[in-house]
Amino acid sequence: MxxxxxxxxxxxxxxxxxxxxxxxxxxxxxxxxxxxxxxxxxxxxxxxxxxxxxxxxAGAAVPGSNRTAILEFLVDDVDREYERLASLAPEIVQKPTTMPWGNRSLLFRDPDGNLVNFFTPRTEAARARLA
The missing domain is CATH 3.30.720.120 (Signal recognition particle alu RNA binding heterodimer, srp9/1)
Structure with a gap:
C-alpha cells in the first residue's frame, strides 16, 4: 500500500x-x-x-467542518515562511516554535479553516525521521 x-x-x-x-x-x-x-x-x-x-x-465530506487533521509541509526555513505568510494566512494559530520532537513548526489556518503546519527539522533525530 x-x-x-x-x-x-x-x-x-x-x-x-x-x-x-x-x-x-x-x-x-x-x-x-x-x-x-x-x-x-x-x-x-x-x-x-x-x-x-x-x-x-452524499454527505461523505462536508467543506470546512474538519478540525482534526493537519496538512503538513516541509519547508527550508519556518521563520522566513512566517514573515511571508503573516499577511496571507487568515489566522496564525502558533508562531514558529521548536517542538519537543525537534521540528520548528508554524501553524496557521487556510481560508476554509483547515489547519496547516509548515515545519523544518532542527535536530539530527528529526532530520533522520524524514530520511
Missing amino acids: QFVSVRVITDDIARLVEFYERATGLQARWPAERFAEFAGASCTLAIGSAETMALFS
Missing part, C-alpha cells in the same frame, strides 16, 4: 487553490474544472469542489 494524497473539499475551489499556490509557491494542476492537485515529491494535496461529492456518497 502507498499513501499518495490528501483531498480537501471546499465550497470555493478557486479561492482555496489560489491560497495554496501563494502559500506553497507550487502551481496547481487542474485535471477537471472542479478538481485541482498540488503534486509534491512525497504526496499530493488535492482540492475538490463540494460538487464532486455527488460522485461519492
Whole structure:
C-alpha cells in the first residue's frame, strides 16, 4: 500500500487553490474544472469542489467542518515562511516554535479553516525521521 494524497473539499475551489499556490509557491494542476492537485515529491494535496461529492456518497465530506487533521509541509526555513505568510494566512494559530520532537513548526489556518503546519527539522533525530 502507498499513501499518495490528501483531498480537501471546499465550497470555493478557486479561492482555496489560489491560497495554496501563494502559500506553497507550487502551481496547481487542474485535471477537471472542479478538481485541482498540488503534486509534491512525497504526496499530493488535492482540492475538490463540494460538487464532486455527488460522485461519492452524499454527505461523505462536508467543506470546512474538519478540525482534526493537519496538512503538513516541509519547508527550508519556518521563520522566513512566517514573515511571508503573516499577511496571507487568515489566522496564525502558533508562531514558529521548536517542538519537543525537534521540528520548528508554524501553524496557521487556510481560508476554509483547515489547519496547516509548515515545519523544518532542527535536530539530527528529526532530520533522520524524514530520511
